[in-house]
Amino acid sequence: MKSRTKKLRLLLVLLILLVAGFLISLLEGPVETNFNDLWNLIINNDSTFRTIFIDLRLSRALLAFLVGASLSLSGAILQGYFQNPMAGPFVVGVSSGASFGAVLCIYLGLNIRIIGFSLQSIFAFASGFAIVSLVYLLSQRKGVFKVETLLLTGIAAGALASALTSFLIFLKADSFEQAVFWLLGSFALSDWNQITAVAPYFFLCFIIAQWLAKDMNLLVLGDDVAQSLGCPVNSVRKIFLVISTFLAASSVSVSGIIGFVGLIVPHGIRILIGPDHRHLFLFSSLTGGIVLLYSDLLARTLLQGELPIGIITAIVGAPFFIYLLSQRR
Numbered sequence: 649m650k651s652r653t654k655k656l657r658l659l660l661v662l663l664i665l666l667v668a669g670f671l672i673s674l675l676e677g678p679v680e681t682n683f684n685d686l687w688n689l690i691i692n693n694d695s696t697f698r699t700i701f702i703d704l705r706l707s708r709a710l711l712a713f714l715v716g717a718s719l720s721l722s723g724a725i726l727q728g729y730f731q732n733p734m735a736g737p738f739v740v741g742v743s744s745g746a747s748f749g750a751v752l753c754i755y756l757g758l759n760i761r762i763i764g765f766s767l768q769s770i771f772a773f774a775s776g777f778a779i780v781s782l783v784y785l786l787s788q789r790k791g792v793f794k795v796e797t798l799l800l801t802g803i804a805a806g807a808l809a810s811a812l813t814s815f816l817i818f819l820k821a822d823s824f825e826q827a828v829f830w831l832l833g834s835f836a837l838s839d840w841n842q843i844t845a846v847a848p849y850f851f852l853c854f855i856i857a858q859w860l861a862k863d864m865n866l867l868v869l870g871d872d873v874a875q876s877l878g879c880p881v882n883s884v885r886k887i888f889l890v891i892s893t894f895l896a897a898s899s900v901s902v903s904g905i906i907g908f909v910g911l912i913v914p915h916g917i918r919i920l921i922g923p924d925h926r927h928l929f930l931f932s933s934l935t936g937g938i939v940l941l942y943s944d945l946l947a948r949t950l951l952q953g954e955l956p957i958g959i960i961t962a963i964v965g966a967p968f969f970i971y972l973l974s975q976r977r
Contacts, residue, residue, distance in 0.1 A: 651922070654920075654921065655927060658931065659931070662938060666713075666934070666938050669709070669945065673712075673941065673944075674705050674706060676705075676948075677700070681697075685700075689702075703839075707839055707843060708835050709944070711835055714899075715902065716936040716939055716943075718846065718936075719737050719896065720933055720935060721932055722737035723735070723737045723909070723910030723932070724929055725888050725892040726739060726740070726892050727915070728925055729795070729888050733914075734915075735911075736908075737911075738910070739802055739806075740780050740798065740806075741809060742777070743806070744779070744807070745775045745777075745805070745809045746773065746779075746896075747772070747810070747904070749776065750769070750904075751817060752771060754816075755816045755820050769902055770901070773897050773900075775809075776896070779806075780897075783801045783805050787801050795885075832905070833904040833958035834958075835903060835957060836948075842902040846898050849895065850895065850933075856891055858926070860888065861929055862925075863879045867885070906940070908965025908968075909940055909961055910936070912968055913932055917935055939961075940961070943960045943964070944960075947959075
């Protein structure tokens, strides 16, 4: 009963923070607005305020929340997958692969849109997913799959993709500003098309993750124990790897690389509510979305110009990560 009360209180706090975050995001921006302007939009449907509040600010806030929720859910899955609370959504090379695809598109000078989506985003998603698929195939030896091999292969593939990305930037230094978007992360170019690209992946992956949460609890006990308790280990592992990759790749494809969210948030939530993935997936997703919502708010209000959100998450996340390590040696 005490544990349930604690979860309900945490959920209430998160919902209050979520509503407040969206409200502040709607009111804050380069153009000064207030509650009267927002009320004017609701009553009169003013076209000017609709552009400011709905097309610019609400779309950006929603995208930040969805990306944060996706990264945190991906991190929670992979931490259970590798049985390591220090694992994150980018350990299998998906972020480095996605960045390489985006920068490759910039290097080739491809700047077109297909069905409302930029070719850079399509390249990023495809290359990120391709890297993970290749890592998975290379991790199998004689049909036998090992988690440790996947982890090490993913680290190597990510390092190679990062090196190739740096090489492309070196060859075409005049495109460096565009490449910064993918290397440091930003929501400056957010629109409703990107939301429709990320939202279906997130909700579908979230439903699947919740459906298989009990199996993840068994996987943490070890593959042999999980198998003896009736868990189809190989199938479940494949599904979790696919959905965590989809979540991370779709996020990187619209926002660039945003570090620490998928690592810190699931780890912190696990400390607060325990390791039961039936609750961990939900609270990690909600908290990750809120963290990135407020981080984006800081990124666009701290300075006169736009600050890459990856800088904000690194400044906040790195000290917190060190604190967690020192508290839980």
